[in-house]
Amino acid sequence: MNTTNAPAVSRQLPATRRPGRTAARLLRLELRHNAMLWMLPVAIALFWLTTYRKAMAMPPLWNLRATSMQSGTLLAFACPVAGAAAWTGSRETRRHTTEMVTVAARPRWARLLAAWAAATCWAMAGYLACLAVLYGVTAQQASWGGPLWWPAAVLAASLPAFSAAGFAAGTLLPSRFTAPLATVAAFFVVALSTQLIAGSQSYWQVSPLVTGPWDTGPDAGVATFYPYLPDLPIAQVMFLAGLTIALLAALALPRGSGGRGLRAAAAAVTTAGLLAAGTAVALAGTGKLDAHGMITIPALHDAASDRPVRFTPACSHTAIPVCLNPAYASYLPATVTAVAPALSEIAGLPGAPVRISQAAATYQQQAGNAVSVRLDGPPISGRPPVYHLLLPDQLLGPTMTTSELAAEVRSSAGPAIVASVIADRPGASQAQHAVTAGLIIAAGLPLQGLPPGTTPAADSRPGVRSQPPPEVAPGSPAYAAARRFAALAAPARHAWLMRHLTALRAGRITLRQLP
Amino acid sequence: MNVEITGLTRRFGRTTAVAGVDLRAGPGVFGLLGPNGAGKTSLLRMMATAMPPTSGRLRLLGRDPGRYGQRRQIRRRLGYLPQNLGYYPGFTVAEFVEYFALLKEMPAARVQAAVRVAVERVELGGKAKARLRTLSGGMLRRVGIAQAIVNEPELLLLDEPTAGLDPEQRVAFRALLRDLGRRATVVVSTHLVEDVGAACAQVALMDRGKIVFHGTPADLAARGEGHGIGDAPLERGYSAVLTGVRS
Numbered sequence: 001m002n003t004t005n006a007p008a009v010s011r012q013l014p015a016t017r018r019p020g021r022t023a024a025r026l027l028r029l030e031l032r033h034n035a036m037l038w039m040l041p042v043a044i045a046l047f048w049l050t051t052y053r054k055a056m057a058m059p060p061l062w063n064l065r066a067t068s069m070q071s072g073t074l075l076a077f078a079c080p081v082a083g084a085a086a087w088t089g090s091r092e093t094r095r096h097t098t099e100m101v102t103v104a105a106r107p108r109w110a111r112l113l114a115a116w117a118a119a120t121c122w123a124m125a126g127y128l129a130c131l132a133v134l135y136g137v138t139a140q141q142a143s144w145g146g147p148l149w150w151p152a153a154v155l156a157a158s159l160p161a162f163s164a165a166g167f168a169a170g171t172l173l174p175s176r177f178t179a180p181l182a183t184v185a186a187f188f189v190v191a192l193s194t195q196l197i198a199g200s201q202s203y204w205q206v207s208p209l210v211t212g213p214w215d216t217g218p219d220a221g222v223a224t225f226y227p228y229l230p231d232l233p234i235a236q237v238m239f240l241a242g243l244t245i246a247l248l249a250a251l252a253l254p255r256g257s258g259g260r261g262l263r264a265a266a267a268a269v270t271t272a273g274l275l276a277a278g279t280a281v282a283l284a285g286t287g288k289l290d291a292h293g294m295i296t297i298p299a300l301h302d303a304a305s306d307r308p309v310r311f312t313p314a315c316s317h318t319a320i321p322v323c324l325n326p327a328y329a330s331y332l333p334a335t336v337t338a339v340a341p342a343l344s345e346i347a348g349l350p351g352a353p354v355r356i357s358q359a360a361a362t363y364q365q366q367a368g369n370a371v372s373v374r375l376d377g378p379p380i381s382g383r384p385p386v387y388h389l390l391l392p393d394q395l396l397g398p399t400m401t402t403s404e405l406a407a408e409v410r411s412s413a414g415p416a417i418v419a420s421v422i423a424d425r426p427g428a429s430q431a432q433h434a435v436t437a438g439l440i441i442a443a444g445l446p447l448q449g450l451p452p453g454t455t456p457a458a459d460s461r462p463g464v465r466s467q468p469p470p471e472v473a474p475g476s477p478a479y480a481a482a483r484r485f486a487a488l489a490a491p492a493r494h495a496w497l498m499r500h501l502t503a504l505r506a507g508r509i510t511l512r513q514l515p
Numbered sequence: 516m517n518v519e520i521t522g523l524t525r526r527f528g529r530t531t532a533v534a535g536v537d538l539r540a541g542p543g544v545f546g547l548l549g550p551n552g553a554g555k556t557s558l559l560r561m562m563a564t565a566m567p568p569t570s571g572r573l574r575l576l577g578r579d580p581g582r583y584g585q586r587r588q589i590r591r592r593l594g595y596l597p598q599n600l601g602y603y604p605g606f607t608v609a610e611f612v613e614y615f616a617l618l619k620e621m622p623a624a625r626v627q628a629a630v631r632v633a634v635e636r637v638e639l640g641g642k643a644k645a646r647l648r649t650l651s652g653g654m655l656r657r658v659g660i661a662q663a664i665v666n667e668p669e670l671l672l673l674d675e676p677t678a679g680l681d682p683e684q685r686v687a688f689r690a691l692l693r694d695l696g697r698r699a700t701v702v703v704s705t706h707l708v709e710d711v712g713a714a715c716a717q718v719a720l721m722d723r724g725k726i727v728f729h730g731t732p733a734d735l736a737a738r739g740e741g742h743g744i745g746d747a748p749l750e751r752g753y754s755a756v757l758t759g760v761r762s
Binding site for chain 2: 021022024026032097098101102259
């Protein structure tokens with residue numbers, strides 16, 4: 001040991017200490033050696049596997065990408081950060097340094113906070129990088145709208161909460177098994193928290209995995225025509241922040257963690273954190289599904305959010321223009337092509353729509369977690385008449401590729417447009433059924449389709465089409481009349497309809513009177 | 516006096532580890548000798564503020580460690596090497612010492628220089644960037660000493676500091692102890708009496724929780740003249756005192 005070569009450090013302490021600088025150096029040391037740094041590749045790989053690929057397979061709609069990111073990324077990062085934080089929290093006991101660090105002047109709480117912050121910082125850095133990539137790519141692809149920040153904020157609040165929970169577990173139950181157990185526990189807590197959700201008034205909606213009505217999954221119809229409602233995310237952030245604060249403050253409660261003042265303050269902050277978390281749970285329980293597909297919480301709701309979003313629709317330059325919300329602009333060519341055969345049959349007829357316009361869907365909570373999605377009001381209305389169209393992606397169910405969507409529009413929207421012009425709804429005459437079917441056949445559309453006048457609901461998912469009404473089933477008189485009508489030349493059909501459409505719509509034409 | 520102990524007692528259930536110890540120590544190297552289970556480590560841990568006494572009065576560096584604010588002031592000026600050194604294998608030597616310098620609330624501006632000096636003093640300058648997992652047991656012990664002295668403590672408590680050091684290192688360490696003892700109170704708990712003879716100005720011998728001898732190493736050696744068992748005068752004195760107490 002050297003007693004002469006090394007100069008002794010001056011014993012004079014400077015007049016002022018800089019606790020911020022010391023804390024920053026401590027954090028830098030912790031960052032260099034934190035287990036979360038080694039878990040980042042795992043988290044990013046999980047993100048890529050479970051979230052990024054799935055999100056990129058979805059249409060480039062901000063709402064779809066943001067909500068799918070919230071639920072997927074949570075699992076990808078929450079489990080690793082809980083495990084890494086538990087590993088860090090149990091370090092002093094595992095490495096037998098407890099006594100050495102206990103006799104150091106820095107309070108236990110401040111020391112532990114630096115270690116926790118390191119795990120959280122790495123998780124947050126990884127998450128923000130993934131968010132930047134996903135939102136960056138979406139920004140390149142999306143035709144309209146902008147990033148939704150509330151789902152990102154919920155995730156940003158989730159990581160400190162899971163990190164704090166893991167760290168507290170590691171500190172309280174230090175062993176080499178705490179970290180893997182915390183990882184598994186985090187997974188089950190996240191996954192099972194949603195199993196108890198029943199309807200939109202469930203307290204369990206406070207789970208950060210929930211982005212809207214549970215069991216519907218990311219829905220393209222939400223937050224396109226109306227602003228994204230931050231009510232539920234606010235409650236979730238409040239819950240997660242309260243939990244984080246309570247868990248971290250609780251670390252300062254044991255004797256020896258700090259002075260009496262610090263421990264009293266920690267007790268107060270723990271209580272405040274628990275109260276905030278409890279309040280958030282109670283608020284989530286008052287939520288309800290609104291007509292626009294989002295969860296409103298009356299105490300947090302801003303009525304200004306109920307106003308529709310202003311936008312200039314993307315329209316086709318066809319005889320009957322087809323207009324879509326600009327977010328769906330990439331679907332316009334496929335949609336125009338899909339409805340073109342039906343529109344060519346009805347163009348120029350009295351009562352035919354002058355425009356096909358995409359409309360907002362209306363959501364309604366059903367029993368349990370079921371949700372019905374439908375068009376609010378008749379499909380055709382106004383003077384001059386406008387046909388209101390719901391794209392299949394606005395309905396519940398898996399998102400579609402452009403070709404799948406075009407096929408669905410062709411087989412469901414096409415016949416529905418024809419039926420709306422003929423006023424072929426439940427209770428209509430046999431002749432109306434026959435003419436509608438005839439025009440559908442003539443347009444080369446499948447006779448199968450959603451029953452005219454009805455709209456899809458949660459239990460009638462797009463792609464699951466009903467059979468034609470029994471009146472026009474093959475072999476029926478109406479079917480025979482439909483085939484005859486379809487066999488007419490297009491000008492003849494058009495001319496007959498121009499003369500008789502008003503009477504036909506009024507139900508005054510019989511099957512025998514059809515050409 | 517940097518250490519003032521009056522009637523200090525520590526019990527673990529029915530076992531009394533330290534039984535009414537009185538001790539005063541100023542600057543200099545103070546050796547704490549005793550057989551296994553004598554209560555040396557318990558006494559040292561109380562002096563290190565790692566464990567509160569069951570009863571008795573303890574003042575360190577003129578302050579009461581029972582009060583949080585004063586305990587924190589003591590800890591800023593304290594160095595402690597426990598018997599079982601824990602360490603973080605991924606840290607380098609310099610990082611580990613820096614970590615403890617920061618925990619001891621050294622001003623950030625002084626940390627880098629203090630770490631360099633502490634690492635040099637234990638002759639690990641060439642290994643400053645080596646990860647702790649790559650070091651031998653003796654080197655780790657020296658890292659432990661470096662973290663204890665990094666803040667230039669006024670009260671340095673070392674529990675079996677020479678365990679695992681080779682003879683050359685032990686000689687160097689004794690020189691370091693003497694150097695540190697010029698300004699600080701250094702309490703060395705050991706069962707190696709030659710360490711005490713070479714470095715300590717004062718020595719206390721503990722047995723069954725009590726101090727049974729307190730004096731200079733020369734006094735202890737004198738107690739062994741014509742009595743006791745051992746190869747060296749101090750060993751004979753050690754043995755004679757213990758035999759006398761137990762009989």
